[in-house]
Amino acid sequence: MSEPRSAPTVGQVVLGKRLQDLRERRGLRREEAAQLLRVAPATIRRMETAEVALKIPYVQLLLKAYGVADEETESFVALTEEANKPGWWQRFHDILPDWFSMYVSLEGAASLLRAYEPHFVPGLLQTEEYARAVMKAGAVGQAAPEEIDRHVALRMERQSLLAREGAPRFWVIMDETVLRRPVGDSPEIMRGQIDRLLEAAEMINVTLQVAEFSSGHHPGTYGPFVLFRFAEPELPDMVYSEYLTGAVYLDARPEVATHLEVMDRMAAQAATAQRTKEILKDVRKEL
Numbered sequence: 001m002s003e004p005r006s007a008p009t010v011g012q013v014v015l016g017k018r019l020q021d022l023r024e025r026r027g028l029r030r031e032e033a034a035q036l037l038r039v040a041p042a043t044i045r046r047m048e049t050a051e052v053a054l055k056i057p058y059v060q061l062l063l064k065a066y067g068v069a070d071e072e073t074e075s076f077v078a079l080t081e082e083a084n085k086p087g088w089w090q091r092f093h094d095i096l097p098d099w100f101s102m103y104v105s106l107e108g109a110a111s112l113l114r115a116y117e118p119h120f121v122p123g124l125l126q127t128e129e130y131a132r133a134v135m136k137a138g139a140v141g142q143a144a145p146e147e148i149d150r151h152v153a154l155r156m157e158r159q160s161l162l163a164r165e166g167a168p169r170f171w172v173i174m175d176e177t178v179l180r181r182p183v184g185d186s187p188e189i190m191r192g193q194i195d196r197l198l199e200a201a202e203m204i205n206v207t208l209q210v211a212e213f214s215s216g217h218h219p220g221t222y223g224p225f226v227l228f229r230f231a232e233p234e235l236p237d238m239v240y241s242e243y244l245t246g247a248v249y250l251d252a253r254p255e256v257a258t259h260l261e262v263m264d265r266m267a268a269q270a271a272t273a274q275r276t277k278e279i280l281k282d283v284r285k286e287l
Contacts, residue, residue, distance in 0.1 A: 016048045018234060119175075
């Protein structure tokens, strides 16, 4: 039986969907595909939904049954081998919960990330000092100092995403509360963080907007969320919404469409990217 793991790579998700598409085009039910491998139908389902890693022999047998040409099979197998390699974040498996491991995988594969944050600067834009202060405040006595250091190291490594070749577009809307609520025990932490945001605002692939108090209530005040968009046609738009002890991933079209509409309305109501730079400069002077 295929081996389970904490969270799939995006490559495994894509290949699983391709396997499902090939099976359905061939007119085979999961039960029939399962007979080819002499496994339970549930195993085929788990392969197609990336709940288990893809075993190469299984993939080869299925592709042959689905009528895939030899050269295409070789390419598919090569992609499977690459997709099965652990993501870089697996080095942090000791402190990375399963529900967030999937987030890091999606984050690294997205072509566009749109985020609404009412409480804190998004992790991809936090300074090390700010991130550590947030971690300490949220640990509630449950994390040892060395664990907090590991969480901060993970967050800092994630940030290389925005500077890499082919980096995704990152579009963030932050409530003014994010800038006004002090984080940490020193004003220097917030000063450094505002400076970091000003630097990010100059990046070609980053758009920052602040939802000012003066603009009044907006439709996203219920909580933070992130919308992912991918270049791969197999992957639909997806929404990530976090709560105190976990998170949910939404990919049903009505739910995603509602979040996208809310995000668009907030973007229209929030300060423009140019106005946001002026807000950040004004806040920096006040610190």
